[in-house]
Amino acid sequence: MLDFYAGLSQNLKASLLVITGLIIFLTLFGKKAGRLDPRDKPRGVLFVLVFVVDTINNFIRDFYGDKWRTYAPILTAIFLYLAFANTSSLFGLAAPLANMSIALSFSAIAFFTIQVSGIIVRNPWNRLKDLSSPNVLLLPLNLVGEISTPVAMGLRLFGNLLSGSVMAVVVYNLLNPVASTFVTLAVLHPIFNIGFGLIQAMVYFMLLTIFLSMAIEEPEIAPEKS
Secondary structure, three states, rough: OOHHHHHHOHHHHHHHHHHHHHHHHHHHHHHHHHHOOOOOOOOOOHHHHHHHHHHHHHHHHHHHHHHHHHHHHEEEHHHHHHHOOOHHHHOOOOOOHHHHHHHHHHHHHHHHHHHHHHHHHHHHHHHHHHHHHOOOOHHHHHHHHHHHHHHHHHHHHHHHHHHHHHHHHHHHHHHHHHHHHHHHHHHHHHHHHHHHHHHHHHHHHHHHHHHHHHHHHOOOOOOOOO
């Protein structure tokens, strides 16, 4: 096990640490939240986490209606992973999404989540008709769009995280040691690691939520002319 871990890139190691940390932390949070009296107001970290989860659930409910409980767990898990992974460099870890393989794995997650959900909810035949809309001749073009969209989402994550890291290194090397340390801590880390990282996590979460809801929604039926 140690040999396997030692052979991984720094990005993959950071990704595993983020996943392990989230599993432990959210398991403890879930148990503590489960013991909370509904009449009591949560405090401290528990209050923040309850607020975040409730906000995400309300956002998802607006798109999925009575199906929101089915999709809230995976969408929330993806958002939390991206939020912590994109800011992991604050703790001295390599940015996981700056690795192409990890970024493209999110393309695969988005693609299979959208397609499998569409097939299960709409059934294979209706899903095929959706992809053939408005004309069967557009099926190949629609299939290209179904593939290119999640790929672009993954590449967006990779490009933004890598470019942020590169820009931080360039600025750091252009300045003298004292100034570069100050600029890195006071400016670059808050902008690239916190600001851009959380923005990219939110953008990916919103795009996946929208495209997934489009794949499972019933098409509108035009009213019959009298």
